[in-house]
Amino acid sequence: MVEDRLGDEKLKTEHKLRAQIRALTDGAATGLAVLSTVLVVAPLVAIFIYLIYKGASSLSLDFFIKAPKPVGEVGGGMANAIVGSAILLAVGSLIGIPVGIAGGIFLAEFGRGTKLANAVRFTADVLNGVPSIVMGIAIYSLIVVPQGHFSAFSGGVALGIMMIPTVCRTTEEMLLMVPNAVREAALALGVPNWRSVLSITVRTASPGIITGCMLAFARVAGETAPLIFTAFGNVDWSERLNEPIAALPLQIYVYAISPYDEWHRLAWAGALVLIVLIVLAVSLVRYVTSRGVLKGAS
Amino acid sequence: MGVGIEVSNLNAWYGTNHTLQDINLNIPANHATALIGPSGCGKSTFVRCINRMHETNPIARVTGTVRIGDLDIYEDCKPVEIRRRVGMVFQRPNPFPTMSIYDNVAAGLKLNGYSNRHVLDEIVEKSLKNSALWDEVKDDLKKKSGASLSGGQQQRLCIARALAVDPEVLLMDEPASALDPVSTSKIEDLIFQLKSQYTIVIVTHNMQQAARVAEKTGFFLNGRMVEFDSTHKIFTNPSDKRTEDYITGRFG
Amino acid sequence: MPEIRISHAQQLPEPDSPGEKPSAKAAQHEASGIRSFLLSRGNSAIADRGFHWLMVLCALSIFGIVVLIASELVIRSRVAWANFGLDFFYKAYVDTYTNQPMYWDPVNGHFSALPFLYGTLVSSFLALLLAVPLAIGVAVYLTEMCPRWLRAPLAFITELLAAIPSVIYGLWAVFVLVPLLREHINPWLIKLLGWTGFFGNDNPTGLGFVSAGVILAIMILPIVSSLTREVMTAVPGSQREAVLALGATRWEMIRMGVLRNARIGIVGAVILGLGRALGETMAVTMVIGNSPEIHRSLLANGSTMSSVIANEFAEASSDLHLSALMELGLALFIVTIIVNALAQLLVWAVTRGTPSQVH
Numbered sequence: 038m039v040e041d042r043l044g045d046e047k048l049k050t051e052h053k054l055r056a057q058i059r060a061l062t063d064g065a066a067t068g069l070a071v072l073s074t075v076l077v078v079a080p081l082v083a084i085f086i087y088l089i090y091k092g093a094s095s096l097s098l099d100f101f102i103k104a105p106k107p108v109g110e111v112g113g114g115m116a117n118a119i120v121g122s123a124i125l126l127a128v129g130s131l132i133g134i135p136v137g138i139a140g141g142i143f144l145a146e147f148g149r150g151t152k153l154a155n156a157v158r159f160t161a162d163v164l165n166g167v168p169s170i171v172m173g174i175a176i177y178s179l180i181v182v183p184q185g186h187f188s189a190f191s192g193g194v195a196l197g198i199m200m201i202p203t204v205c206r207t208t209e210e211m212l213l214m215v216p217n218a219v220r221e222a223a224l225a226l227g228v229p230n231w232r233s234v235l236s237i238t239v240r241t242a243s244p245g246i247i248t249g250c251m252l253a254f255a256r257v258a259g260e261t262a263p264l265i266f267t268a269f270g271n272v273d274w275s276e277r278l279n280e281p282i283a284a285l286p287l288q289i290y291v292y293a294i295s296p297y298d299e300w301h302r303l304a305w306a307g308a309l310v311l312i313v314l315i316v317l318a319v320s321l322v323r324y325v326t327s328r329g330v331l332k333g334a335s
Numbered sequence: 336m337g338v339g340i341e342v343s344n345l346n347a348w349y350g351t352n353h354t355l356q357d358i359n360l361n362i363p364a365n366h367a368t369a370l371i372g373p374s375g376c377g378k379s380t381f382v383r384c385i386n387r388m389h390e391t392n393p394i395a396r397v398t399g400t401v402r403i404g405d406l407d408i409y410e411d412c413k414p415v416e417i418r419r420r421v422g423m424v425f426q427r428p429n430p431f432p433t434m435s436i437y438d439n440v441a442a443g444l445k446l447n448g449y450s451n452r453h454v455l456d457e458i459v460e461k462s463l464k465n466s467a468l469w470d471e472v473k474d475d476l477k478k479k480s481g482a483s484l485s486g487g488q489q490q491r492l493c494i495a496r497a498l499a500v501d502p503e504v505l506l507m508d509e510p511a512s513a514l515d516p517v518s519t520s521k522i523e524d525l526i527f528q529l530k531s532q533y534t535i536v537i538v539t540h541n542m543q544q545a546a547r548v549a550e551k552t553g554f555f556l557n558g559r560m561v562e563f564d565s566t567h568k569i570f571t572n573p574s575d576k577r578t579e580d581y582i583t584g585r586f587g
Numbered sequence: 588m589p590e591i592r593i594s595h596a597q598q599l600p601e602p603d604s605p606g607e608k609p610s611a612k613a614a615q616h617e618a619s620g621i622r623s624f625l626l627s628r629g630n631s632a633i634a635d636r637g638f639h640w641l642m643v644l645c646a647l648s649i650f651g652i653v654v655l656i657a658s659e660l661v662i663r664s665r666v667a668w669a670n671f672g673l674d675f676f677y678k679a680y681v682d683t684y685t686n687q688p689m690y691w692d693p694v695n696g697h698f699s700a701l702p703f704l705y706g707t708l709v710s711s712f713l714a715l716l717l718a719v720p721l722a723i724g725v726a727v728y729l730t731e732m733c734p735r736w737l738r739a740p741l742a743f744i745t746e747l748l749a750a751i752p753s754v755i756y757g758l759w760a761v762f763v764l765v766p767l768l769r770e771h772i773n774p775w776l777i778k779l780l781g782w783t784g785f786f787g788n789d790n791p792t793g794l795g796f797v798s799a800g801v802i803l804a805i806m807i808l809p810i811v812s813s814l815t816r817e818v819m820t821a822v823p824g825s826q827r828e829a830v831l832a833l834g835a836t837r838w839e840m841i842r843m844g845v846l847r848n849a850r851i852g853i854v855g856a857v858i859l860g861l862g863r864a865l866g867e868t869m870a871v872t873m874v875i876g877n878s879p880e881i882h883r884s885l886l887a888n889g890s891t892m893s894s895v896i897a898n899e900f901a902e903a904s905s906d907l908h909l910s911a912l913m914e915l916g917l918a919l920f921i922v923t924i925i926v927n928a929l930a931q932l933l934v935w936a937v938t939r940g941t942p943s944q945v946h
Binding site for chain 1: 638748757863893
Binding site: 216218219221222223224225226227228229230232233236237240241243 | 386388391415416417418419420422423425427429430431432433442443446447493496497500
């Protein structure tokens with residue numbers, strides 16, 4: 038009898054100890070998770086604060102309207118880089134957005150469930166992970182070498198090709214959200230298939246498709262590596278698409294690794310401008326998608 | 336004016352599923368014909384064979400003949416062409432969500448290339464009046480979207496959209512099953528008035544509805560058409576025992 | 588009964604009534620021609636087929652892009668391949684002046700990729716070492732522990748981290764992170780872990796693998812974290828409930844009910860992060876020191892495959908040099924494709940379908 042009672046006591050303390058350990062572990066895990074979150078959020082906040090602090094002090098009207106001054110001189114801006122980026126992005130969008138949307142239309146409307154569509158989708162996802170510098174040297178080999186010079190055109194092509202997989206996948210996802218009843222209604226009216234896809238299905242999904250394009254746009258807007266060997270950069274304004282052209286991220290890179298303080302200042306300012314534009318784009322995308330992409334289509 | 340529909344030896348499959356077996360019937364012009372039967376008996380498939388919507392499913396197959404007027408719809412023309420002559424109203428209202436009421440009604444014409452503004456205005460007004468929706472929406476034609484209406488209004492909008500292309504046949508697949516009783520009775524009134532101008536085929540679960548609006552009724556069971564006769568006869572003195580069992584509620 | 592107008596199907600002309608506009612009458616006549624208009628539209632078989640093939644073509648362009656990149660790289664690396672063959676990836680030459688091993692020697696036409704393979708692997712694994720625990724921690728917090736109102740803003744912040752361009756990370760790293768490491772962290776590392784032989788103190792600049800590893804870790808965090816979150820949310824609630832019903836604490840529920848089920852997908856997320864780290868160029872180039880040598884110390888300067896391409900491509904001194912860089916690019920291309928394909932397969936196996944985020 039005494040032994041039993043002793044046994045009981047031992048079990049009870051064992052239970053209590055184990056329960057305490059489990060509770061401690063639970064608390065430790067929670068603590069670690071919170072710590073991780075803080076450690077992740079901290080660099081972001083740090084980067085933003087530092088960017089604003091360093092960049093804002095260098096911003097001026099000159100920054101937005103003037104090209105860089107020669108080395109050693111104070112002043113000048115990155116207007117040529119901003120305009121250059123805009124041109125490169127325009128060329129890139131002209132290539133990437135239509136082809137990407139068309140690819141997405143194929144995946145959602147014509148190829149649904151087929152092996153070809155699965156292969157395309159998989160390849161697009163894998164392509165999204167290819168380093169952008171590889172893209173750059175491939176386009177260098179394809180366009181710059183035969184042409185014999187760097188150009189805005191080759192830079193635009195590089196950016197455009199990078200946009201295609203992203204736009205294709207987001208377009209597909211948005212089109213899949215259009216209810217089938219809408220497609221049936223159009224077909225039953227005797228609307229030709231191509232017209233139904235474009236004027237009804239794509240139009241219904243267009244808010245989402247547009248946000249997908251903006252996402253791809255924001256992503257390539259910050260790319261530097263593919264431009265190093267295609268657009269190459271320019272200290273002055275470019276006249277034609279066949280010339281090397283400045284781009285904002287490329288210029289930031291060149292200035293950042295240079296030994297001149299004045300150029301460092303400009304790099305910070307440029308970085309601030311770039312990050313503000315990208316954050317605006319991403320926030321807009323978030324806002325539109327969270328409000329519900331398809332109003333009334335249920 | 337509507338036209339008659341002649342169906343001979345119609346068989347339909349979804350993959351290996353033999354959904355319709357040896358359907359033969361003549362649907363009279365300018366009348367309303369109801370198709371009744373338990374769930375899954377093939378009535379919807381049958382109706383979708385008449386405007387060749389059945390074949391939009393990649394695993395669907397059809398054999399047999401369907402003649403609308405004097406046109407063999409499987410041999411003599413392409414699906415797009417037949418769908419412009421046969422209108423369809425679906426079980427759940429499906430107005431185009433991004434388009435206004437006006438654009439919804441005019442869609443069948445605009446998307447086929449018609450652009451004369453005056454005529455389109457006329458047609459939209461006529462169609463909406465024919466579907467008893469005009470008075471409720473005439474002030475908001477271009478301001479409100481098709482999806483912002485109530486369920487019953489949306490269905491009437493879909494009817495107007497189907498009528499706007501001036502079809503010869505109107506197919507209605509359980510048009511009132513998703514609606515409240517008031518909207519249902521409005522739609523039944525509509526069918527009653529429209530049938531003198533179009534050939535209407537209406538699939539319905541509701542036998543009272545069939546009795547109210549249709550002159551002829553067909554009873555479908557397990558993919559076959561069991562009996563096709565005047566509505567009065569089907570509901571008072573059916574020839575086939577299976578019809579009688581269904582009517583009296585022994586199954587289905 | 589609602590009043591019904593005569594449909595436009597009937598062709599009876601209306602009698603003239605005073606005040607009726609002529610345009611309306613003409614419209615009515617034309618309206619009855621709707622049927623003939625529609626009949627004349629044809630079956631648009633050509634337009635449909637053309638549209639179909641146009642869409643197919645654009646979809647096939649995805650394959651075309653892969654083929655394009657591969658073929659360009661293969662063509663341009665032929666010279667280097669002919670010269671070195673497989674030796675390119677491991678051979679060590681000898682510097683005649685110092686008798687030290689030398690790998691990348693544009694002057695004498697000797698090219699060996701070994702230091703860059705080493706650099707890529709070391710920096711990437713260092714980044715994974717730092718990023719994966721944090722990413723999983725954040726994912727766990729956001730999916731299982733976070734109060735609802737905090738979830739969206741925190742998720743948004745991690746998304747923003749992914750949107751910051753590489754060059755801005757590099758800029759910040761050069762002027763903030765590297766001095767920070769150099770002044771405060773590196774001496775501490777040398778003191779504590781110098782005995783392992785991996786933390787020598789012969790690099791006063793603060794550049795090197797540690798800096799590269801840290802900035803890479805920050806950059807791959809969002810991807811690993813958001814994908815982990817996705818696979819964790821894909822675990823059905825019934826799994827969580829089953830564990831809780833057995834009397835588990837919250838952490839035990841997470842460990843046994845969620846993480847255990849999601850572990851394949853988490854491995855996929857980690858591999859995806861690795862893929863991203865392998866190919867990352869700009870930020871790494873700016874902080875790794877750009878030295879084509881192999882040192883044991885993690886604080887030493889180094890180079891990665893992508894950083895050496897970025898640095899030397901524009902001024903490649905000879906055809907052989909350029910070809911060697913192209914061959915590096917080809918190797919990088921193949922490796923990242925394999926790694927990413929593997930990662931996609933793993934993630935797809937868990938979420939059973941297309942991931943809802945494009946990275």
